[in-house]
Amino acid sequence: MSSVTAFAPGRVNLIGDHTDYNGGLCLPFAIALGTTTTARERGDDRVRVRSTAFREVWTGRLADLTLVGRAAMPGWVRYVAGVLWAARDEGWRLPGLDLVIDSDLPSGAGLSSSAALECSVALAVGSLLDRPLDPGSRQPLAALCSRAEREYVGAPTGGMDQLVSLLAKPDHALLIDFADTSLQHVPLPLRDAGLVLLVSDTGAAHDLADAGSGYAQRRTECDAAAAVLELPRLGLAWADDLSRLDDDVHRARARHVLSESARVEDTVTAVAAGDWDRVGTILSASHASLRGDYAASTPALDLAVATAVEAGALGARLTGGGFGGSSIALVPEERATAVQDAIDTAFAADGLRAPTHLTVLPAEGAAVGRPS
Numbered sequence: 001m002s003s004v005t006a007f008a009p010g011r012v013n014l015i016g017d018h019t020d021y022n023g024g025l026c027l028p029f030a031i032a033l034g035t036t037t038t039a040r041e042r043g044d045d046r047v048r049v050r051s052t053a054f055r056e057v058w059t060g061r062l063a064d065l066t067l068v069g070r071a072a073m074p075g076w077v078r079y080v081a082g083v084l085w086a087a088r089d090e091g092w093r094l095p096g097l098d099l100v101i102d103s104d105l106p107s108g109a110g111l112s113s114s115a116a117l118e119c120s121v122a123l124a125v126g127s128l129l130d131r132p133l134d135p136g137s138r139q140p141l142a143a144l145c146s147r148a149e150r151e152y153v154g155a156p157t158g159g160m161d162q163l164v165s166l167l168a169k170p171d172h173a174l175l176i177d178f179a180d181t182s183l184q185h186v187p188l189p190l191r192d193a194g195l196v197l198l199v200s201d202t203g204a205a206h207d208l209a210d211a212g213s214g215y216a217q218r219r220t221e222c223d224a225a226a227a228v229l230e231l232p233r234l235g236l237a238w239a240d241d242l243s244r245l246d247d248d249v250h251r252a253r254a255r256h257v258l259s260e261s262a263r264v265e266d267t268v269t270a271v272a273a274g275d276w277d278r279v280g281t282i283l284s285a286s287h288a289s290l291r292g293d294y295a296a297s298t299p300a301l302d303l304a305v306a307t308a309v310e311a312g313a314l315g316a317r318l319t320g321g322g323f324g325g326s327s328i329a330l331v332p333e334e335r336a337t338a339v340q341d342a343i344d345t346a347f348a349a350d351g352l353r354a355p356t357h358l359t360v361l362p363a364e365g366a367a368v369g370r371p372s
């Protein structure tokens with residue numbers, strides 16, 4: 001029986017948070033860490049899923065991969081089953097499968113382990129079935145994975161993570177305009193500029209699939225504000241429209257969404273000009289907006305961001321949705337250790353557990369085969 005291994009990376013979002021589901025702009029890039037899935041065809045109608053992250057092995061039948069069937073599955077299995085469910089719904093003729101999953105991404109840290117999992121499963125299974133997987137076919141594949149996360153897992157996420165995991169290029173960020181889902185690879189020569197992005201995982205995992213989560217609440221608030229403005233999505237509003245929102249919460253959320261998309265555009269301009277100080281300033285402004293207008297930060301994220309800037313980062317912000325997870329700081333490579341130590345010291349002084357740090361640069365998107 002044939003078998004295929006595929007790797008899909010996690011990502012950091014340089015800037016543009018909570019803009020995807022609002023039809024705005026974002027600028028993520030893939031990182032070198034990610035998830036590997038090996039898919040092997042079985043001779044029967046069973047699906048067996050094992051992840052090295054969990055002790056349990058899930059076994060079911062292809063016929064169990066329904067919306068009703070998901071109720072009996074452990075939460076993590078739904079990310080995998082959701083991809084198979086969406087693929088079957090879109091006409092893939094699936095055989096019975098053994099799927100083995102291995103990842104070096106922290107889960108729930110805002111580095112998109114969920115999309116890395118979905119995309120590695122989709123790529124491995126798609127490749128096993130000889131489906132077209134050239135770059136032109138990757139956008140529909142990302143949409144399939146995103147649909148799995150939204151409709152099967154029930155996490156109301158916007159689709160950024162799957163696009164960047166499947167389509168990223170090394171040393172580039174991916175500018176995504178969710179008004180029309182158009183994509184543009186933007187050079188992001190951090191390495192040449194002597195910079196790295198320091199990611200600090202505060203250790204408070206967010207759960208985006210939880211209907212009561214802050215993330216889901218923000219989505220509901222944005223939809224409500226868009227409805228007041230009679231727009232399909234809030235990102236389509238103009239700055240003038242803000243005054244038409246009587247509700248203070250709606251107005252604040254809208255202000256973040258509109259200003260964040262403008263900051264993404266400003267970041268692209270500043271990167272093209274090699275003005276990294278300006279990029280840092282914009283990142284910090286994004287954090288202020290996410291903390292204030294969007295109320296998506298936590299005391300630990302605020303502490304990591306403020307300390308990073310005091311210790312020599314050009315700018316810093318929470319990344320990947322907030323409500324826990326990670327901060328990012330744009331740091332001259334030689335300052336990375338000092339910034340990291342300063343964050344650890346500040347956390348210890350506040351009685352918080354030291355974050356887990358890593359430095360990242362823009363890496364390659366998903367690929368069939370094992371990462372080298």
Ligand code: ADP
Nearest residue numbers: 051053076103107108109110111112113114208
């Ligand atoms: P993030 O995508 O930021 O890491 P999410 O809450 O979106 O956080 O997704 C995390 C969830 O994805 C985990 O709780 C788990 O259910 C699932 N997941 C991620 N990686 C793996 C893995 N290697 N094996 C099994 N499940 C995983």
Ligand code: MG
Nearest residue numbers: 112113114115
């Ligand atoms: Mg996720």
